[in-house]
Amino acid sequence: MVDSDPVRDTSDGVLSDFERYLRTELGRSPHTVRAYLADVRTLLDHLEATGEHGPAALDLSALRGWLGALHEAGAGRATLARRIAAARVFTSYLHRTGRLDSDPGVLLAGPRQHRALPTVLDETQAAEVCAAAGDDAESPLALRRRAVVEVLYGTGVRVAELCGLDLDDVDRERGTVRVLGKGGKERVVPVGRPALEAVDRWLDGGRPHWATPASGHALFLGARGGRLGVRTARRDVYESTGAVRRTGPHGLRHSAATHLLNGGADLRSVQEFLGHASLSSTQIYTHVSVERLTRVYNQAHPRA
Template identity: 65%
Template sequence: MSEARSAAEEDPAPAGGGPGGRTPGHTALLDEFRRHLRSTGRSPHTVRAYLGDVRSLLDHLDEVGGGIHGIDIALLRAWLSRAHGAGAARSTMARRTAAVRGFTAFLHRTGRIEADPGPLLAAPAPRRPLPAVLDEEQAHAALRPTEDDDTPTGLRRTAVVEVLYATGIRVAELCALDLDDVDRERRTLLVHGKGGKDRVVPIGTPALDAVDRWLQAGRPNWADAASGRALFIGARGGRLGTRTARRDVHERMRSAEAGDGVAPHDLRHSAATHLLNGGADLRSVQEILGHSSLRSTQIYTHVSIERLTRAYNQAHPRA
């Protein structure tokens, strides 16, 4: 992994705080747990979220009194019960459960507690809403030429949207791409996915053409020593960050009048759904998206079925 990529993926000091985050003993423990999470390949977003959850648990521990050795299943359930009573969503409860399971396993492995209560904690199954998906006409509209297409920013925005829609990769995966990850002969990208897992995904000719225009007329205007081998860079020369990439998508969609509020993940959802609608099999879409479980990919079949159901209800005389 290049130095530029490492710097871009380095997560900042966790936001928020609370008494647990400011207690010196807790601070040292949280720092060690942060390093542990990073070593397991967790994304910066997951690391921040888990640390926030564990901080909340340590705050609760301070309130009830007792040290780390006092963490048991009763305390964990009481902590989760408080969050539930405060109206935490099912998805939040599921994430908190996963975070604390990882934390208690870490405490047990490092000899801080005698037994690990984490496996006794049941996690609520989060309800998964159907993802927002563009129809194919909206997707085409987003990729039509715009007035600023000949500027470095416009060229990058077009290339970013083209690549996200063509490949279905995550925005963090797009930002982590290097120049050498593009294979024009095979029309593929080498994608650096979650947990340090690399995969090769196909990419269409229009997206490759947009990347080439960016490399020829956009990137050279900003490239400097800080750019390294990064495929996409910012105006100051460093590797493109996820926040700027999201803004690129928002602005590109707005300027193309394809809709406001469209995020990079909506393009990922749209790519997956359009692949299935076009006849791709579920296993192939799973590999393209980098899902470890087929269950994660199956949600897109529900989107396709919902579309078919609407068409059926509108068209069939006895629907």
């Protein structure tokens, strides 16, 4: 082990270093950084409560004791799986920086997760949602809501990716949008004419009313002229979908992916479209399509 620094090897010192590592070296999103730090803080608090002091006391037994305490406190599978993921990144970091002689996180087994099938709109509902968004009003708010819904469904981007779009990320000639995804990875996705038309209406009749010198190149703005926030974008979607089938931005993303597969797109193309690092993340949408096919079969086939 490398020479220790009594200040930097305290829990607070290590957490501060770990936060920088997550942001700068791993490129994790602010949301992920906050979640990992909160999870690791519970681990360090558990160590303190059991009489151990500092991250150097971490071993497999301590990790299992922490997880056991969480389970007894009522933590579900998803919570345990998320905290195991955070712990593995943390112990790997401690080992890499010489604070641990070995990495106990690689031996940590987590609960098998039951992945719930995502709720999606059918094609008719999606069309109704897009038609209802904005309700043909010409106010900046209505124009933004319509554009937000159309772009989310038309591109399948994450809501944070939508909020990060700049004016020059939209290429009308090619019918594409340049997106900065998780881990700082850039991808280009196709976008349909209805979404482009909704964006143009927002740019012509909505954005100029709210734009200020501080707006910069942000495509979507809040009412005060700043870049549209994720929470406000979610509210736009919920307000727009309420009359048809209330869903959020991720529901529109799920719907876009499922409708692509239903229309004949191959899984690899949908993976690129969504910006998934692993094909396994995309495969859940095949289950959604098969589930729908099974319902249709049971209703329509004489031998079902």
